Structures are given as structure tokens and as C-alpha cells.
Amino acid sequence: MGISHLNGDRAYRTVSNSTRAGNTRNLINAELVVSVSWLIKLRWIAGAGVLIVTVVIENIFHLGAPYTMLYGIGVSILLYNLYFYVSEQKASKSNRSEIYYQRLTIWQTVLDWIAMTLLFHYSGGIESPAIWYFIFHIIISAIFFPLNIAFTISILAILLVSGTTFLEYVGILTHQPLSGFLPQPLYQQPLYILGVLGFYSSTAVIVTFLVGSIQNHLRQRESEIIELTENLQRTTKRLQALNECAKIVGSTLELKQVLERMVETTAKAMEARACSIRMLDKSGRYLEPVAVYGLSQTYINKGPVDGLTNLLARETLSGKVVNIPNAPESPLLQYPEEARAEGIKSMLSAPLLGKNGPMGILRVYAVEPNRFNQEDEEFISAIAAQGSIAIENALAYQGIQELDKMKSQFIQMVTHELRSPVSVTRSLLRTITAGYAGDLNEQQRDILDRAVRRIEFLQKLVDDLLDLATGKAQPKLDERPVPTELIAVIRRVIARYQIPVKEKGITLEFLNKCQCEEIRVYATIEGLDRILNNLLSNAVKYTLKDGKVTISLERMDGEVHLAVQDTGIGIPEESLPKLFQEFYRAPNAKEIENEGTGLGLSIIKDIINRFGGRITVESKLGKGSTFNVFLPLEGVEKP
Amino acid sequence: MSKKHILIIDDDPDQRLTVRLPLEAAGYQVSEAKSSEEGLGMVKQVRPDLIVLDVMMDTTTAGFQVALTLHSPDPNSEYKEFRHTPIIMLTAIHSTTPLRFAPDSDYLPVEIFLEKPIDIEVLLAKVKELLPQ
Incomplete structure (x- = not known):
């Protein structure tokens, strides 16, 4: 019973400076488990020792003693130790609770004291040399238990020895001497008894004090180390969280994703139960929940949060980090009952500040009261600052997309x-x-x-x-690129240009370098037709008499390379970068045909992009141009 | 032999004129209706040999509804005697219709789709094909 207390006491002492007891508890539990197995190991030696010593005094020294009892005690120690050994082995496999180990320790101690007292009594009481064996247990308890408990244990040892001696002295207990060990019985010599008990007791107390003091000192160091380790772990975790947030800022522009990843990262980094982000709505007055981690739907939908009348929101939006150590009782809370029902005891609120003022609130919730300290306040501030940037970027991107x-x-x-x-x-x-x-x-x-x-x-x-x-505009669902056969489309478009080509006196050639009759790319038939039609019509238009237009097709790594090459007028170097811009026409193209819209290439570039492909152009003025189109092959993972 | 009768159903009077002039010049009798409702009424009244039908009228797919009504396979349809009256449908691919590309006759019981702007020669050729003298 004392032991469960004392462990509780230790747990309190070790983590008194920290409310995050999880790690420390684990450490204490681990120590308890280790000490239980250590006691079991020592007890093998103790049991065997009792048996060996008994054999020695019986067979070598030929002393008279109650041997049956002494062997019985030795065997009992080994037997109950066997039981504890098996229990401990099983427990370590099934990962039993701390309470189980405490009970195991209590039972071991009780049995040990009974065995030792019996050993003491049956080896001659106050005349027994086994009296000093009590010191072992006193040392062990001074190592493992706090000083007051260790003293209680050593006093218990003194009382057991003195009590047995007294009972033998007055004759209530029969004296069981080791006959032949002492020249004459001493158990009724008051001076001898006083002398031995006096030195025995003072030894017990002094040993307890010395071991306990040293151990206390070590324990203090240990708890400092545990706390430092914890701090280190926490700091690492937070640095990781900040790093994670920085990554979020850089990696995604999708607002919903940004917010959801932020709340989860923050809650985990602060080891808090929940985290939420509320953003001001279009009116700039009400705060709407936009991302939540770890809160119930009931709590989220508890009611409107008005940035003007909700005191906590108002205080936070004014630019401060607000720490609420006693959540349901705080006068700042608009919904104390809901917070109580949700089990929230502490809250920490930080403003999300944009360039044009507050945008929303980042809030962390904990189930322990008085949970957040100044370090937490600084941390949430840093996260909120990072988050604000991410949110602003995402909002700006969203705005541009909507505008487009x-x-x-x-x-x-x-x-x-x-x-x-x-x-x-x-x-x-x-x-x-x-x-x-x-x-x-x-x-x-x-x-x-x-x-x-x-x-x-x-x-x-x-x-x-x-x-x-x-x-x-948003591509419609039924126009999504699907595996589409390309060669048939090429042949159809080429057929369309047979007459114009003949009339102009130029040759048109199709070079199929992929040695196949079918090749499928991610596209739509209309789109492919449009791309080829545009490129071929340009090539024919800007190629003069006796020129040549070549369409070639080649399968490459994961994509198809389609090239439309002509020996036409070419494109001036300064025009190349502007070629795919809307309404742009190269000056020499205008000479050939006055009426062109300059939209054809930007349309097909847009289509090719939608298919997950790309288009490039090479050209030399007066020599000709080559347009290269790359389209993803069927079965290849699309980017 | 009496003149073949063609009904134009289109809400755009200018579009009706551009279809009407060449058809009349080619010797057809032409009637006009300016909405799908009026068109369905006129069908019973003038009993046309062929219908030229615009897709987008009061709604973006009003013409499809007219075609489906006229060519309905339902034996009790009030238009069952016109089930085989040929229809030329005028469509605009470049439009904001939900169907961006013209549907084909698998979807709609229509003989021919012509894309606007109408090429008069093509229109006349198609009409001649559908109405052999």
C-alpha cells in the first residue's frame, strides 16, 4: 500500500515542473519494471545462499539447528521467487500496467520480510549472524523508495528484530539457537541484547540516511535530465512543426489543404487535444470555422462567433495572443457550457494577420487546465505568422484563378x-x-x-x-483527355490537304518512325484534329512553291513526339518568344496573308497543355520551321 | 405536280430570310414559324414536306425538343403522321449550349445537321436530296 503511494509521490516530484507527464510516467514505469526484475534476480542468490549456508553449517560445522525449518525457508524463497519470475515474464510480454507492477513489488516485500524474520528467528534470534541480512533490504528500499518510506522500512526492520528478540527473551517464542555456534546462550543477557540491538538499529538508520541522501541527490539529477530531455523533445517537435508549416506555405496553394494541414500540425506539435482556424467571413464580422482538428461537430456548430461581441475573438483579432488557463470559467468565453461539455480546460488563441488586417484566429485546445505557458504563446505566434503568409498566398492564388x-x-x-x-x-x-x-x-x-x-x-x-x-473556362467532364488513337487522325487531316498541296506545288510527306499502325495518347479526337489542322494549315500556307512539308511521328520515353516540319519562310528570331501569345503574328506572316487572327497557335497550345503535353518551335528565317508536339502516351502516369 | 412545302422554324427573322430566299428561288413553297410552339402548330396546319429547324430559340435546346416531339416513336403521339417528315437542323457549334459539339443522328432523330453560318449551296443540295422531285 505504501508503495503505490510512494510511486505516486515520486511521479509528482519528478514532473512537478512539467504538466506533460506522459514521458515521465513512462520512465518511472520502466524503472519499476527494471527494479522488479532486479529484485527477482537477487532473490535467486538470497534463496540459494540460505540453502548453501544451511548445508555448510550442518555438514561442515556440525552445528545444531532447526534444519528442516531453515531448508524450508530457503526452498520457500526459491518457490515464491519462481512464481514472481513467471508472473514478471508474462507481464513483460503482455505489457501490463504500472499498478500490476506495484502490486507485484508489495507482495514480494511482504513475503521477503516474513522469510527474513523466520530466518532470523530459526537461526538463533539475537544470537543469529543472519541479523545483518536485514541491511540488504534496507539498502534496496533506500535506493528505490523516497527517504521517508525508506526510514519507515528500516524502523520496521528494527521493530521486527527487537520484537522477535523480546518475545524470545520473555519466553513467548521458543528460542531456536544454533547449538555449538556460541559458547553460551546470550539471548537472555540484557546488556548483550541492548548492545547488539543498539548497533544494529543505528546501522540501519545510518545506512538508510546515507543511501537515501545519495539516492535523493541522484534522483534530483535524474528528474532534471528527464525534464531537459522532454524540453529537447518538445523543442524538436516544434521546430519540426514550424518546418512543416514552412513547407506547407511553399508547397500548396489550395486554401483548404493549407488550413487543414496547419491545424493538424499545430495540434500535434503542441500535444494539444484540438486545433481550429476560424476566418472572418465576407462581412468581416463573423468568424466561420474553416479547418478543425480534434473537435466534435457539436462544438464546431455551437453557434455564430461575432468578432465584435465575442470577447475572446475581439481580443485576439486586436492582434494579441490570448491564453485562457481555466476555459469554462473564463469571462472571455461566449460558450462556456459547450466548452465544458467538450472537456476543454485551456485555450490559446492567436490572430492570423494579413497585410490588410486580421483575417482569422488560430486556436489550440487542451483538456488540462493551466496548460499553456509563455513558450507556447511564442510558438503559436510563430505558427500563426507562417500560416498567415500561406493563407494570403492561397487567397491571392484563388482570386487570380477566379478572375481568370x-x-x-x-x-x-x-x-x-x-x-x-x-x-x-x-x-x-x-x-x-x-x-x-x-x-x-x-x-x-x-x-x-x-x-x-x-x-x-x-x-x-x-x-x-x-x-x-x-x-x-473549366473543361467539361466529357471532354477530359482519354486514350485516343493518333495515326488515324493524322491521316485524315493529311487527306484534307491533298488538293491545296497539289495546287501550290509542294510535297507533303508522313514519316511514321514508330513502326506501328496504332498509337494511343491522352487527348480528344476534336483536340488532335484541331492541333494537326492548325499546324498543317500554317505549314502549307507559309511554304512556297517546290517546298516540302513533313509530318513525322516518333515514340519516345512515355510520350509521343509529333513534328510538323516545313521548308517555308521561317520565323524571325525575335518573333519566336511571342509566337504563342494571343493575337501575335510574325511580320513576315502578315506579308503572306493579311487576314489572320493570331489566335491559332495560342488555342492549340492551350489544348496541348490540357492534354498534359507541350509544344516547342525551332525556326530559321528563310529556311523553314519545325513545330514539335509532345503528348503523353496511354498507360503512362500523367503529371 | 404541286410545289413541295418547306417549314422554317427559327426565332431570328434575318436567319429565316436567308433560308427562305434561296428556297423560294429554287421553286419551293416556304412557311415560317418564329417559335417552337408556333412551329408545332404550323406543322399540323401546313403539313410540310420538310422542316428547317433552329436549335437555339426560346431555350438553348428548344429545337431538340421539337425534333423529339415530331419524330417520337410513341404510336399514340399526336404528331405520328409527321414521324417521317425530314428535318434539317441548324446548329451553332460555337455556342454556349450545354452540348458543345453537335449531336449526331444516333442521339436525335434528325436527318441532317447544318452548321451556321449556312452555306446556301449546301442547304439547297441537301434539300434536293431529301425531297426528290
Whole structure:
């Protein structure tokens, strides 16, 4: 019983400076386990010792003694030690609790004291040389137990020895001498008894004091080391958490992910039960939960948090770290009952501050009262500062994406509205030029033809713009790239250019270097058609008579390389970087064809990007150009 | 032999004119309806030999609804006598319709899709094909 107390006492002393008892408890438990197994080992020696000494005094010294009892005691010690040994082996395998080990220790001590007292009594009481064996147990208890307990144990040892001696002295217990050991019985000589008991008792007390003091000193050192180790572990953990947060800031721009990883990292680093982030809503007044780790839904949905009337929120948003050591009782809390029900006893709140003022609150919750200290306050401040940067970056990125989408949607809408009247105007003009509205004179026809040409250009521009906008707007689900056969598309597009090529007097060649009749890439048929059509139409357009256009196809590592090469007018070096920009046209291209929108290449670049591929261009002015398209092969992990 | 009758269902009067002029010049009798509702009424009234139908009218897919109603396989359909009346559907691929690319006849019981802007020669050729004299 004393032992369970004393362990509790030690646990308290060791961790009094720290509320994080987890590690320390483990250490004490480990020590207890070690000491139990150590006691068992020593007891083998003690039991065997009793038996050997008995054999020696019986057979070598031929003393008279109650041998049956002495052998009995030796065998009993070995037997109950065997029981403890087996129990301890089993317990270490099944990872038993601390309480189990404490009980085991108590039972061992009780049995040891009984065995020792019996040994003392049956080897002659006050005349017994075994009296000094009590000192072992006194030393052991002074090592393992706090000083007051060790003194209690040594006094118990004194009382047991004195009591047995007294009972033998007055004749209540029969004196069991080792006959032949002493020339005459001394157990009734008061002076001898006083002398032996006096020295025995003082030895017991002095040994307890000496061992206990040294041990106390060591124990103090030990607890300091434990605390330092703990501090070190905590600091490492926090540094890791800060590092983790820095990584989050750098790695992802998805706001939800940023916030969720932050709350989890913070809760774990601070060994707290939960962590949450609330952000100010659009009104800038109410705080909405955006990421939560370790809190129940009931607690999260407890009610609106108003940044103006909620005292804790107001205080935090003003830029301070607020430490609440006694959560349910704090007057700052708007929902004390909910906090009590959730088991929250401490809270630590830090503001998330952006460039334009507070954005939200990072809060950590613990189930222990008085949990957070100044070190924690500094740590949460650092995390909140890192987090604020991550949040601002993510918000800015989100804003840009939304803006880009809105822009695309706007262009799409406007373009669509433009397209319809342009299309009808062209049809109307065509009914006149085709003579369905009566005959025209030559001048009228010429003017109308010019108008038709202008309208046709406008129509192409609008179509291209609409393609570009549609491509940039959210790609629809059914237009996701799927494994698509490429060679058939190439042949179909080439067939389309057979007549123009013949009319212009240039050759068009297809070089299939992959030695196969089918090759599948991640794309859509429409997209591939569009890419090839654009590249081939450009190549044919800008290649002069007797020139050559070559399409080649090659399978490479994980992708397909499609090249469209021409011996045309080429692209000026200064134009190359701008080639894929919207509306850009190289000056020499304008000379060949005045009416081009400059959107074709940016449209196909956009399509190729959506397929997970890329496009490059090489060109030499006057010699020709090569456009290289790389598309991911089917079955290859897409980036 | 009487003139073949063609019904144009389109909400854009200019578009109707550009279809009407060449068809009349080619010797067809032409009627016009400016909404899908009016169109379905006119079908019963004028009993056309062929219908030119715009996709986007009061809703973005109103034309599809008209085509489905007219060519419904339901034997009790009130339009069952027009089940085999050919339809030329005018579509705009470049549009904000939920269906970005024109559906084909597997999905819709329509004979031919023509993409706007309409090429008059193509339109006339298709009409001639569907209505042999």
C-alpha cells in the first residue's frame, strides 16, 4: 500500500515542473519494471545462499539447528521467487500496467520480510549472524523508495528484530539457537541484547540516511535530465512543426489543404487535444470555422462567433495572443457550457494577420487546465505568422484563378453574342451576291464581295476567340483527355490537304518512325484534329512553291513526339518568344496573308497543355520551321 | 405536280430570310414559324414536306425538343403522321449550349445537321436530296 503511494509521490516530484507527464510516467514505469526484475534476480542468490549456508553449517560445522525449518525457508524463497519470475515474464510480454507492477513489488516485500524474520528467528534470534541480512533490504528500499518510506522500512526492520528478540527473551517464542555456534546462550543477557540491538538499529538508520541522501541527490539529477530531455523533445517537435508549416506555405496553394494541414500540425506539435482556424467571413464580422482538428461537430456548430461581441475573438483579432488557463470559467468565453461539455480546460488563441488586417484566429485546445505557458504563446505566434503568409498566398492564388475564369466566361458570353449577328449578316449578304434578291451590277457585286470578305474575317476571329475562351473556362467532364488513337487522325487531316498541296506545288510527306499502325495518347479526337489542322494549315500556307512539308511521328520515353516540319519562310528570331501569345503574328506572316487572327497557335497550345503535353518551335528565317508536339502516351502516369 | 412545302422554324427573322430566299428561288413553297410552339402548330396546319429547324430559340435546346416531339416513336403521339417528315437542323457549334459539339443522328432523330453560318449551296443540295422531285 505504501508503495503505490510512494510511486505516486515520486511521479509528482519528478514532473512537478512539467504538466506533460506522459514521458515521465513512462520512465518511472520502466524503472519499476527494471527494479522488479532486479529484485527477482537477487532473490535467486538470497534463496540459494540460505540453502548453501544451511548445508555448510550442518555438514561442515556440525552445528545444531532447526534444519528442516531453515531448508524450508530457503526452498520457500526459491518457490515464491519462481512464481514472481513467471508472473514478471508474462507481464513483460503482455505489457501490463504500472499498478500490476506495484502490486507485484508489495507482495514480494511482504513475503521477503516474513522469510527474513523466520530466518532470523530459526537461526538463533539475537544470537543469529543472519541479523545483518536485514541491511540488504534496507539498502534496496533506500535506493528505490523516497527517504521517508525508506526510514519507515528500516524502523520496521528494527521493530521486527527487537520484537522477535523480546518475545524470545520473555519466553513467548521458543528460542531456536544454533547449538555449538556460541559458547553460551546470550539471548537472555540484557546488556548483550541492548548492545547488539543498539548497533544494529543505528546501522540501519545510518545506512538508510546515507543511501537515501545519495539516492535523493541522484534522483534530483535524474528528474532534471528527464525534464531537459522532454524540453529537447518538445523543442524538436516544434521546430519540426514550424518546418512543416514552412513547407506547407511553399508547397500548396489550395486554401483548404493549407488550413487543414496547419491545424493538424499545430495540434500535434503542441500535444494539444484540438486545433481550429476560424476566418472572418465576407462581412468581416463573423468568424466561420474553416479547418478543425480534434473537435466534435457539436462544438464546431455551437453557434455564430461575432468578432465584435465575442470577447475572446475581439481580443485576439486586436492582434494579441490570448491564453485562457481555466476555459469554462473564463469571462472571455461566449460558450462556456459547450466548452465544458467538450472537456476543454485551456485555450490559446492567436490572430492570423494579413497585410490588410486580421483575417482569422488560430486556436489550440487542451483538456488540462493551466496548460499553456509563455513558450507556447511564442510558438503559436510563430505558427500563426507562417500560416498567415500561406493563407494570403492561397487567397491571392484563388482570386487570380477566379478572375481568370470570370474573364473567360465574359469573353465567351460576349463572343457568342457577337457571333450570331455576324453569322446572319454574312448569310444575308450571300443571298444577295448569289442573286436570290435580284440581279446586281458589277460595282455592287464588288462592294458586296468586299463586305463578305471582311465579315468572314470577323467571323473567324470571333470563332477563334470563342475557342480560346472555352478552352480556358473549366473543361467539361466529357471532354477530359482519354486514350485516343493518333495515326488515324493524322491521316485524315493529311487527306484534307491533298488538293491545296497539289495546287501550290509542294510535297507533303508522313514519316511514321514508330513502326506501328496504332498509337494511343491522352487527348480528344476534336483536340488532335484541331492541333494537326492548325499546324498543317500554317505549314502549307507559309511554304512556297517546290517546298516540302513533313509530318513525322516518333515514340519516345512515355510520350509521343509529333513534328510538323516545313521548308517555308521561317520565323524571325525575335518573333519566336511571342509566337504563342494571343493575337501575335510574325511580320513576315502578315506579308503572306493579311487576314489572320493570331489566335491559332495560342488555342492549340492551350489544348496541348490540357492534354498534359507541350509544344516547342525551332525556326530559321528563310529556311523553314519545325513545330514539335509532345503528348503523353496511354498507360503512362500523367503529371 | 404541286410545289413541295418547306417549314422554317427559327426565332431570328434575318436567319429565316436567308433560308427562305434561296428556297423560294429554287421553286419551293416556304412557311415560317418564329417559335417552337408556333412551329408545332404550323406543322399540323401546313403539313410540310420538310422542316428547317433552329436549335437555339426560346431555350438553348428548344429545337431538340421539337425534333423529339415530331419524330417520337410513341404510336399514340399526336404528331405520328409527321414521324417521317425530314428535318434539317441548324446548329451553332460555337455556342454556349450545354452540348458543345453537335449531336449526331444516333442521339436525335434528325436527318441532317447544318452548321451556321449556312452555306446556301449546301442547304439547297441537301434539300434536293431529301425531297426528290
